[in-house]
Amino acid sequence: MTPPRAEPELAVELRGITKRFPGTLANDAVDLTVRRGEIHALMGENGAGKSTLMSILYGMERADAGSVRVDGRDVRFTSPSDAMAAGLGMVHQSFKLFDSLTVAENVVFAAEPRRFGLVDRAAARRRVRELAEEHGLSVDPDARVGDLPVGLRQRVEILKLLHRGARTLVLDEPTAVLTPAEADALFAVLRSLTAQGRTVVLVTHKLREVLEGSDRVTVLRDGRVVARLDTAATTADAIAAAMTGRAVELDRVHPPGTPGAEVLKVSGLHTASVHDVDLTVHAGEIVGIAGVAGNGQSELVEALAGLRPVTAGRVALAGDDITHASATARRAKGLAYVPEDRHAVGTAPAASVAENLAMGHHRTSLSARGLLPPAAVRAHARRLVERFGIKAATTEVPASALSGGNLQKLLIGRELAHDAPLLLVEQPTRGVDIGAVQTIHDELIAYRDAGHAVLLVSAELSEIRGLADRVLVMYEGRIAAAYPKEDADERTLGLAMAGAGTAATTTEAAERP
Structure with missing residues (x-):
C-alpha cells in the first residue's frame, strides 16, 4: 500500500x-x-x-x-x-x-x-x-x-x-x-x-x-x-x-502616430546631472525615454518642467524660449506635467480629492472673476473621477486617503484635462493595477492622436515599447541611443540601458519625427 x-x-x-x-x-x-x-x-x-x-x-x-x-x-x-x-x-x-x-x-x-x-x-x-x-x-x-x-x-x-x-x-x-x-x-x-x-x-x-x-x-x-x-x-x-474580473488585452503595442509640427525643442541642455541633451517632440507623437533609475531621466524632466535650473542650453515650447521660465509660466504657455513623485510633487495629500483635481485649473477653466465656485469644482471632480475610475469614498476626502494607484489616476486625469500642447509624464502606471494600466495607456494614445506632444519616461520597457513612436535611452546623464519604434525591442533597449547601446546615437536620431 x-x-x-x-x-x-x-x-x-x-x-x-x-x-x-x-x-x-x-x-x-x-x-x-x-x-x-x-x-x-x-x-x-x-x-x-x-x-x-x-x-x-x-x-x-x-x-x-x-x-x-x-x-x-x-x-x-x-x-x-x-x-x-x-x-x-x-x-x-x-x-x-x-x-x-x-x-x-x-x-x-x-x-x-x-x-x-x-x-x-x-x-x-x-x-x-x-x-x-x-x-x-x-x-x-x-x-x-x-x-x-x-x-x-x-x-x-x-x-x-x-x-x-x-x-x-x-x-x-x-x-x-x-x-x-x-x-x-x-x-x-x-x-x-x-x-x-x-x-x-x-x-x-x-x-x-x-x-x-x-x-x-x-x-x-x-x-x-x-x-x-x-x-x-x-x-x-x-x-x-x-x-x-474581465478579459484584459496585455502588452498591446499601439500603432504609431502621425507627427506634425515641432512642439518641444531641447538644444545642448546641461544641468547638474544632465549633459548636452538634444531632442525634439512633435505634435501627434510620443517620445519615450528609457533608462535605469539614476541616469538623468528625472533630472531632465524636472529641468523641462521648470523645477531644476538649466546651466547651459536652450528649451523652446512651440517656438517660445522657456529655458529660464518659472514652472507657472511654462504651464501658462502650454505644458502639463505628471511627476514621478506623486506624493511630494504631484499632489497635496492634506487637500481633498476635489481640490487636487482643481489644481492648475483654478486659474483657467474653473475661475470665475478670480473666484472658484464650489459647485464648479465639485462638478469638475465628479467628471474626472468617473472618467478615470478613481476610487474614493467622496471627492471631499483628503488625497492621502487614496491608494497609490488611485492617487496616480487622479494625477493623470488632472493633467490630461488641461489639454496642453505638451505633456511631460514620468512613470504613468507605477503602482497601478492591470485594468487601470490599460485605461491610462488608452488615454495617452488618445491625447497623442488629438494632436498633442508627449514626452514619456518609464522604467517599464513594455510600456515604452507599447506607447512610444521613438525611444531615447539615457545613460550617465546623456542620450546614449535613439531608436524608431520598429527597432526598439526589449533586448536592444536593455543593452543600451546598461551602457552598451550600438544604434543611432546622433542628434538627428534623437530629433527626427
Missing part, C-alpha cells in the same frame, strides 16, 4: 484575516498559505488588500480577526521587530538604506558584530563577503551605498535580511526600477535562496515575472481571495482575468 503523500511544510499560514478601516473592508477572511522553499506571488489590483495583508504579516497592522502562523508556530506580532525575530524580512519598494554609509555598515546596522564592546568593522566586512559569496549577491562591502546603482542597492537590502537570519523574505514590487538584465539576476538570486530552503513572497504587478519566476500565485480582488493557481498550469490572461 502506498503511504499517503506528505503535505509540504508551511513557512507562512494566514487564516481568516479580516481588517476593516473606516468605510473599507480591506481584508475579508483571507487565507494565504506559503510553502517552505517556494516563490509565492501575491497579486491583485490597487485596493485589493495586498499591502494590508503583508502589513499584518509583518507586524505593521493588527488584524481584526484571524490568525498568523510562521514556521508552524502561532504568532501575534506587534511590530516589525517581532516579525524579524521570528525569521521574516521585508524589502520595501522604497529602500531603507543610508546613502552615506558603506555596504557593510548598512548590512550590519543595529546588528553589528562586536569585539571588546566595540563594533568590529573587519568582522562586518568578512560577514558581508561571506553572505555575498554564499548567495550570489556580489557587492563590494566597502562601497558607499549612495554610489551604487539601484540593482546593487537592492542586493544590499537582501543581504541585510540574510544577516538577520530571515528565512522568509517578502519583496514589494522588487523590479520596479531594474533593467531586464538586473531583474533576471534578481530572480536567479531568489531561486538560489529557495533552493537553500528559504521562502519568498513576491508582491508584484508584473505578470511576466510571476509566470517565469514563481511557483504559485494567490490573487486578491476586493479584499478576498479569488484564485489560487499553480504557475506552471496557468497563463497571463487567466491571472489578469482573476485580478480584474
Whole structure:
C-alpha cells in the first residue's frame, strides 16, 4: 500500500484575516498559505488588500480577526521587530538604506558584530563577503551605498535580511526600477535562496515575472481571495482575468502616430546631472525615454518642467524660449506635467480629492472673476473621477486617503484635462493595477492622436515599447541611443540601458519625427 503523500511544510499560514478601516473592508477572511522553499506571488489590483495583508504579516497592522502562523508556530506580532525575530524580512519598494554609509555598515546596522564592546568593522566586512559569496549577491562591502546603482542597492537590502537570519523574505514590487538584465539576476538570486530552503513572497504587478519566476500565485480582488493557481498550469490572461474580473488585452503595442509640427525643442541642455541633451517632440507623437533609475531621466524632466535650473542650453515650447521660465509660466504657455513623485510633487495629500483635481485649473477653466465656485469644482471632480475610475469614498476626502494607484489616476486625469500642447509624464502606471494600466495607456494614445506632444519616461520597457513612436535611452546623464519604434525591442533597449547601446546615437536620431 502506498503511504499517503506528505503535505509540504508551511513557512507562512494566514487564516481568516479580516481588517476593516473606516468605510473599507480591506481584508475579508483571507487565507494565504506559503510553502517552505517556494516563490509565492501575491497579486491583485490597487485596493485589493495586498499591502494590508503583508502589513499584518509583518507586524505593521493588527488584524481584526484571524490568525498568523510562521514556521508552524502561532504568532501575534506587534511590530516589525517581532516579525524579524521570528525569521521574516521585508524589502520595501522604497529602500531603507543610508546613502552615506558603506555596504557593510548598512548590512550590519543595529546588528553589528562586536569585539571588546566595540563594533568590529573587519568582522562586518568578512560577514558581508561571506553572505555575498554564499548567495550570489556580489557587492563590494566597502562601497558607499549612495554610489551604487539601484540593482546593487537592492542586493544590499537582501543581504541585510540574510544577516538577520530571515528565512522568509517578502519583496514589494522588487523590479520596479531594474533593467531586464538586473531583474533576471534578481530572480536567479531568489531561486538560489529557495533552493537553500528559504521562502519568498513576491508582491508584484508584473505578470511576466510571476509566470517565469514563481511557483504559485494567490490573487486578491476586493479584499478576498479569488484564485489560487499553480504557475506552471496557468497563463497571463487567466491571472489578469482573476485580478480584474474581465478579459484584459496585455502588452498591446499601439500603432504609431502621425507627427506634425515641432512642439518641444531641447538644444545642448546641461544641468547638474544632465549633459548636452538634444531632442525634439512633435505634435501627434510620443517620445519615450528609457533608462535605469539614476541616469538623468528625472533630472531632465524636472529641468523641462521648470523645477531644476538649466546651466547651459536652450528649451523652446512651440517656438517660445522657456529655458529660464518659472514652472507657472511654462504651464501658462502650454505644458502639463505628471511627476514621478506623486506624493511630494504631484499632489497635496492634506487637500481633498476635489481640490487636487482643481489644481492648475483654478486659474483657467474653473475661475470665475478670480473666484472658484464650489459647485464648479465639485462638478469638475465628479467628471474626472468617473472618467478615470478613481476610487474614493467622496471627492471631499483628503488625497492621502487614496491608494497609490488611485492617487496616480487622479494625477493623470488632472493633467490630461488641461489639454496642453505638451505633456511631460514620468512613470504613468507605477503602482497601478492591470485594468487601470490599460485605461491610462488608452488615454495617452488618445491625447497623442488629438494632436498633442508627449514626452514619456518609464522604467517599464513594455510600456515604452507599447506607447512610444521613438525611444531615447539615457545613460550617465546623456542620450546614449535613439531608436524608431520598429527597432526598439526589449533586448536592444536593455543593452543600451546598461551602457552598451550600438544604434543611432546622433542628434538627428534623437530629433527626427
